Amino acid sequence: MSSSLFVKGMKQIFPVAAAGIVDGLVFGILARQAGLGVTEAMLFSLLVNAGSSQFAAVGLISQGIVGWPILVSTLLLNARHLLYGLSLGPKFRGTSPWKLALMGGWLNDETYALKATYLANGAKPSLSYFAGASAADYLIWNISTFAGAWFGTVFTQTEAYGLDFAFVATFLGFLAVNLVSTFHVKVAGCAAVVACVGYWLGGATVAIIAGTLTAVAIGAVSGER
Structure with missing residues (x-):
């Protein structure tokens, strides 16, 4: 593993991962408010490592919903990770399956945005670079979760501090830095309209899946990047 590329990945993910500090804090707080202990909240972040599905699961738990509804909703929310893998996979032909498995386990919205x-930008695919970025992101997310879970009983009204908007703001930031052409703006607009319709018909899960598939379909048909 190239140590210089590993460190480079850690440095370049930091601005993105740092934006997720508030997300981790909010998740830890909400997990405690849903009745989970510090250990349970930490296992969520350590084993799942997918913010949106973690928030969805905690939301269902807080409503007394457990079992298959949580499994189905988180499966649908995380379906976009399959698209992330399909996008990056061709760049790593010939890579050992176990290395790809480790890379896939650390692949989330933040790390995919950086890696893509x-x-x-024309850089050569590097597992060292991706490992550094993923390790830093994973560490920051889990430290933030722990802090939020530890102090989760102090904050009872996250909305009063605007913390409930942190997760949305993070994704808006990802979108803003990737709107580099008129085509991207049009795709984002179409996906947003479809997502709104999906939310009206079936809630947040349907909105995310519908919006994602719309953007992917437009990109596949047009052949543009």
Whole structure:
């Protein structure tokens, strides 16, 4: 593993991962408010490592819903990770399956945004770079979760501090830095309209899946990047 590329990945993910500090804090707080202990909240972040599905699961738990509804909703929310893998996979042909498995386990919205941009700028695919970025992101997310869970009983009204908007703001930031052409703006607009319709018909889960599939379909048909 190239140590210089590993450190480079850690440095370049930090601005993105740092934006997720508030998300981790909010998740830890909400997990405690839903009745989970510090250990249970930490296992969520350590084993799942997918913010949106973690928030969805905690929301269902807080409503007394457990079992298959949580499994189905989180499966649908995380379906976009399959698209992330399909996007990056061709760049790593010939890579050992176990290395790809580790890379896939650390692949989330933040790390994909960085890795896709890294490759789009013409950089050579590097497992060392991706490992550094993923390790830093994973560490920051889990430290933030722990802090939020530890102090979760102090904050009872996250809305009063605007913390409920942190997760949305993070994704808006990802969108803003990737709107680099008129085509991207049009795709984002179409996906947003479809997502709104999906939310009206079936809630947040349907909105996310519908919006994602719309953007992917437009990109596949047009052939543009």
